[in-house]
Amino acid sequence: VLGFVIASALSGLSTSLTEIVVFRLLQGVFGASLVPLSQSILVNTYPPEERGKAMAIWGIGVMIGPILGPTLGGYLTQVLSWRWTFYINVPVGIFAMLAIWHAVPDTKRRPRTMDWFGLALLSFGIGGLQFVLDRGNQDDWFDSHTIQIAALLSVIGFLGFVWHGLVHRERSLFDLRIFRDRNFSTSSLLLAVFGLGLYGTLVLQPMMLESLLGYPTFTTGLVMAPRGIASMLSMFLVGSLINRVGARPLITAGILLSIIGTFATTHYNLYISPFWVIWPIVVQGLGMGMIFVPLAAVAFTTLRPEQSAEAAGMYSLLRTIGSSIGISIVTTVMTRQARVVWNQLGGHIQPFNPSLYLYLDRLHLTPTDPRAAAVLGLELGRQARMVAFADAFTLIAWSFVAMVPMILLLRGSRIGARSGTGAAPAPTTE
Missing domain, CATH: 1.20.1250.20 (MFS general substrate transporter like domains)
Structure with missing residues (x-):
């Protein structure tokens, strides 16, 4: 949450397109885990008979x-400035941090090494797919060699991630057995x-x-x-x-x-x-x-x-x-x-x-x-x-x-x- 708040503030202070792209990237890096972490906390905290109401509030x-x-974004942009669409995250994020320290108990840590190889494969898969989706229409899809290369990297990344997860499942990024x-x-x-x-x-x-x-x-x-x-x-x-x-x-x-x-x-x-x-x-x-x-x-x-x-x-x-x-x-x-x-x-x-x-x-x-x-x-x-x-x-x-x-x-x-x-x-x- 702290990283997301800082990245939001820096996005609002951006003075160039390069800066805002970098800080938005950091927003994604720090914010990506918030939804699954909060969902995991609810699943582990509430018994099944109370989970429906908890999920409703979370949803x-x-x-x-x-x-x-x-x-909200339209109002802030029209009345104040586009920068406030980022600044608004700062007080909300500070309140969230205080609430976390007050209400969320620390959990027992399970020692586990980071699966950097699996993360790299997944990053190639998602990154290649995202590039194909974002640039495909503009570059006439698979008539473009760039799109072909990105699609190939995406396929290799996803297939490699699945292979790695099945072969080295004890230390893989995700336990793919959950799909059973x-x-x-x-x-x-x-x-x-x-x-x-x-x-x-x-x-x-x-x-x-x-x-x-x-x-x-x-x-x-x-x-x-x-x-x-x-x-x-x-x-x-x-x-x-x-x-x-x-x-x-x-x-x-x-x-x-x-x-x-x-x-x-x-x-x-x-x-x-x-x-x-x-x-x-x-x-x-x-x-x-x-x-x-x-x-x-x-x-x-x-x-x-x-x-x-x-x-x-x-x-x-x-x-x-x-x-x-x-x-x-x-x-x-x-x-x-x-x-x-x-x-x-x-x-x-x-x-x-x-x-x-x-x-x-x-x-x-x-x-x-x-x-x-x-x-x-x-x-x-x-x-x-x-x-x-x-x-x-x-x-x-x-x-x-x-x-x-x-x-x-x-x-x-x-x-x-x-x-x-x-x-x-x-x-x-x-």
Whole structure:
């Protein structure tokens, strides 16, 4: 937490692009472990019958950041400065450090050497994949030798990491045997697909509202805020219901709500009113809150207590990879579809098309007016991008549909009824 706070302060003080990239990198280095560590502490501290409520409160903290971030960030940027989007982490981080020292007991240390070779292989795998996802669309994917090399390094890194983990499993970075647990492996797969839908939506919707509908940054944040409120409400509801009805019905309900809300976004258009923009966002928020908490709870139900730390790290890693892949896929689909639709719509602009004359007449223009070409080109681009956004939202909706049959693989969905681990002992203080 201390490293994250310092990196945030330095990011706000940055005076060049190089500095902000370096300090943002440090933010990621120090902040990456916070989510899995906090999840591991909860799993080891609370017995199975209380884990659902604990995960609900934890889930609010994890989900509320990316959901309400655009609202707070837009407000701080518009009222103060972009630097305050980093400075805001300083008081929050200081409060978190004080709370940790006061409330979190020290745990018994288990001596273990760092698996630097496994870490290097995993870094090559993730780094190569991230480069391919970030630069692939720009460099025309595998027509680029750079992308081919990065993809090859990624494959070698991931395969090498798996081989190393299976051969040297006693000292590997992660004990890959945790994937033998069906609940954990299924939940991890569901979480990766969920990350695609969640972060793909969080990237596309603000982009659409600002670039096509002309919403200011702060207004965009306000429009997105109901998603966070709805997620909080559904997480509280899930926390009280999960022990009674089980995880599987709640996850199913959450997926169905996410499907409904996301398919509704495919009907967005350039002249849509705020109400029709917001209600699908609210439904999505309700659904996503109902997915995240029970999924996190059931993932650790049948694992042994000593596996929780490694499992939490891998669980968080797969969520990150899923979100990275999702963001890359939806932005690529949106960009490419915009070009395709632009060409398709452009084919309808013919000199003898009566609709063209009616449109120009409303603007008090004629086909021979030099301004007509510029106006038509601008409108054509806006309509093409709107259709492209709808196509990307359709892809996200179908990714949620793909989650439905995976739910059948989960077993023992009653969190407190039966657990392979039993009540995990509280951490011992040295």
